[in-house]
Amino acid sequence: MTDAKPSARSFCSGGLTVSRPTATEGVAWEKVANSIEFIPAEFSVRDQPESVAQEMLRCEPEEIDRLIDAGLPFERRSGVRCFDANDLYNLGMYSDSGKTQPELTFRLLFRFARRPVDDLLRAKEWDFRVSLECVDCPEEAPWRLEEPDVLRFGGSVAGVTRPSVSRGSAGFTATVTTTGARTPVVSPVLRRLTGEYLDAGYRWQMIPVPMQAHPDRVHAMGATSCIAASLHLAESFRAAGYRAEAKRGWFCGVLGGALDLPHACVEVEDDDGAVKTVDIAKSQLAARLSADTEQFQELCLGSIYNKVIPSTASGNAPFGYHDCGSQLPIRVHTDIQAVR
Amino acid sequence: MTADPMQDVRDFILERNPAVGPLTPQMDLIDSRAINSLAFVDFIFLLEELTGELIDPEDLDLDDFRTLDAIEARFFKQKAAQ
Numbered sequence: 001m002t003d004a005k006p007s008a009r010s011f012c013s014g015g016l017t018v019s020r021p022t023a024t025e026g027v028a029w030e031k032v033a034n035s036i037e038f039i040p041a042e043f044s045v046r047d048q049p050e051s052v053a054q055e056m057l058r059c060e061p062e063e064i065d066r067l068i069d070a071g072l073p074f075e076r077r078s079g080v081r082c083f084d085a086n087d088l089y090n091l092g093m094y095s096d097s098g099k100t101q102p103e104l105t106f107r108l109l110f111r112f113a114r115r116p117v118d119d120l121l122r123a124k125e126w127d128f129r130v131s132l133e134c135v136d137c138p139e140e141a142p143w144r145l146e147e148p149d150v151l152r153f154g155g156s157v158a159g160v161t162r163p164s165v166s167r168g169s170a171g172f173t174a175t176v177t178t179t180g181a182r183t184p185v186v187s188p189v190l191r192r193l194t195g196e197y198l199d200a201g202y203r204w205q206m207i208p209v210p211m212q213a214h215p216d217r218v219h220a221m222g223a224t225s226c227i228a229a230s231l232h233l234a235e236s237f238r239a240a241g242y243r244a245e246a247k248r249g250w251f252c253g254v255l256g257g258a259l260d261l262p263h264a265c266v267e268v269e270d271d272d273g274a275v276k277t278v279d280i281a282k283s284q285l286a287a288r289l290s291a292d293t294e295q296f297q298e299l300c301l302g303s304i305y306n307k308v309i310p311s312t313a314s315g316n317a318p319f320g321y322h323d324c325g326s327q328l329p330i331r332v333h334t335d336i337q338a339v340r
Numbered sequence: 341m342t343a344d345p346m347q348d349v350r351d352f353i354l355e356r357n358p359a360v361g362p363l364t365p366q367m368d369l370i371d372s373r374a375i376n377s378l379a380f381v382d383f384i385f386l387l388e389e390l391t392g393e394l395i396d397p398e399d400l401d402l403d404d405f406r407t408l409d410a411i412e413a414r415f416f417k418q419k420a421a422q
Contacts, residue, residue: 101382104381104382105381108385111397253398255400337402340401
């Protein structure tokens with residue numbers, strides 16, 4: 001990802017350069033569209049109106065026309081052109097303008113990866129809240145949540161409030177303490193397999209969770225994502241004779257809970273008998289977003305750090321269930337804020 | 341930028357959401373969607389520009405953005421007091 005271009009408003013203060021980008025100008029949207037593999041129709045949900053597309057991409061209406069002419073899929077809903085949110089994110093991420101909202105968001109979120117990694121190894125407390133919503137709920141029933149699973153990695157969970165039997169909606173709250181530990185993968189085989197995946201040239205893209213359950217389909221697009229990469233890598237590790245499993249979790253400290261960022265990584269039993277966490281997607285994204293993140297990238301290969309809360313959910317499994325008999329999956333929104 | 345950073349904040353919100361009407365110091369900017377999730381990152385960059393300091397996304401709390409009073413207290417008065 002590039003830094004803000006010179007047309008951005010920028011100034012210096014106390015040695016810091018702060019830039020607030022202005023609207024995109026002169027982006028070759030046709031080229032960007034050609035570089036993106038759009039989400040296949042069977043996984044695509046085109047419900048984001050054109051006004052959202054314009055805001056996310058900082059586009060004028062005529063630029064949206066150009067994107068559509070270049071292949072951006074859309075549907076008309078109540079006369080309005082609507083797009084898949086993942087397609088818009090990926091166009092923004094790879095526009096190379098430095099000004100689209102996806103670029104700004106990721107640039108902001110990955111600032112931490114440039115900091116000294118010791119900061120990621122200390123104990124850190126999070127106010128963890130999950131809201132559960134069963135959209136087609138016929139009756140009261142128990143809720144089941146794949147809870148934070150940090151004890152194995154030196155963390156703790158306190159003040160837990162679990163959802164009681166109810167209808168429609170419920171919540172889970174806890175204070176979760178995460179910590180880090182330098183436990184790099186020691187197995188040359190695991191390191192080789194991980195390196196081969198990182199070198200394979202897959203490009204990180206935002207992919208719908210149901211599609212990520214099919215890593216081959218994601219890779220066929222030349223793309224990767226955290227769940228797809230973790231499922232694939234876990235399979236590679238198992239094929240090499242290791243006990244490995246892709247696990248879901250949450251990425252913490254994301255804009256005061258304004259964004260809900262589920263995460264996935266691989267847990268593998270290393271040659272030294274310890275369970276290691278390979279956070280391959282974060283390693284790849286950090287490398288893409290900033291060149292000076294080598295230490296963080298290395299931390300992702302076996303060590304644990306305090307910005308991720310692992311859950312008990314495997315692979316691409318849902319975070320929560322409601323036993324009411326509804327056929328629709330429940331909606332789970334997680335809000336994780338650092339305790340001040 | 342104006343001499344009053346809070347005027348820039350108000351201008352930012354009204355520019356993106358003219359329908360929100362007159363802004364009052366206590367108005368809930370999140371629930372009223374005067375600042376929506378799409379504009380949130382832009383708003384953080386605006387605050388960085390106005391304060392001249394980088395904001396750590398880990399240290400943010402949505403309540404810091406809930407009202408104009410909260411924004412002023414968190415990003416401008418706190419700094420002025422230092």
